[in-house]
């Protein structure tokens with residue numbers, strides 16, 4: 001029997017339909033692994049061979065670790081690997097897919113170009129999903145002749161472990177596409193929530209406020225990063241503190257998200273804290289540069 005990527009949830013009767021994933025980076029590789037572990041045929045697509053190889057290598061490493069740790073059998077992992085294919089040719093990669101999940105760079109012009117291309121390649125009944133974390137689904141959909149078939153599926157990192165998917169209905173997304181997308185995400189072992197196309201969706205709308213408040217408290221000398229994280233972990237039972245999350249995600253990524261939220265909403269509460277800008281200018285980006293709110297050297 002196929003189980004969810006974290007091994008905890010038995011999945012409903014197997015759906016072997018083909019899923020194509022465009023972009024073999026952190027998120028694309030995670031989505032491809034998750035769909036294959038649920039029994040789908042998956043094609044992982046990127047613009048160049050190095051990128052698809054890197055994506056597959058990261059999936060391979062995670063699957064092999066599962067065998068080593070006894071969280072999956074050799075047979076299960078081999079079965080998953082056999083369901084995964086890669087290509088750099090988008091047209092053949094998306095052929096026969098029931099859903100294409102786009103996970104390329106977070107840039108509206110790039111995503112619109114990708115969706116325009118997909119519109120030309122895909123049959124009419126395909127679901128075109130975007131993993132954007134901040135961009136309006138309706139704007140991405142406007143690049144196609146079929147906005148009713150376009151939807152957001154916002155996964156969280158690391159995809160195989162995080163259970164939430166924000167399924168985002170654009171202005172023209174049809175009921176049947178929304179229902180089928182929720183069903184497919186459930187089949188992946190996820191817990192989808194169907195939400196409106198508002199800036200930041202749900203999670204980032206809240207998180208950006210917390211990030212900014214934490215950065216401003218530190219900037220104004222009201223509290224230290226350690227105090228803020230201790231308060232949230234010990235007082236609210238959060239598994240991680242908010243500055244620990246920023247260090248993990250990248251302070252630059254946090255600043256980008258905040259700037260996007262500020263631009264989309266025009267609300268002062270999303271105006272990025274000067275501390276975030278200073279940290280990015282100083283290359284204090286968190287774990288990836290060895291220094292952020294904490295020292296990671």
Ligand SMILES: NC(=O)c1ccc[n+]([C@@H]2O[C@H](COP(=O)([O-])OP(=O)(O)OC[C@H]3O[C@@H](n4cnc5c(N)ncnc54)[C@H](O)[C@@H]3O)[C@@H](O)[C@H]2O)c1
Nearest residue numbers: 023024025026027028046047051103104105106132133157
């Ligand atoms: N990293 C996260 O924590 C996270 C969480 C949720 C959502 N997202 C969103 O997911 C998307 C991908 O993020 P990521 O962190 O995986 O990025 P990434 O930089 O790791 O990977 C992006 C990949 O897309 C590829 N690509 C670019 N243009 C392409 C094209 N035209 N066709 C095919 N492939 C193309 C790149 O070569 C690269 O391999 C973004 O929209 C991001 O906002 C990221």
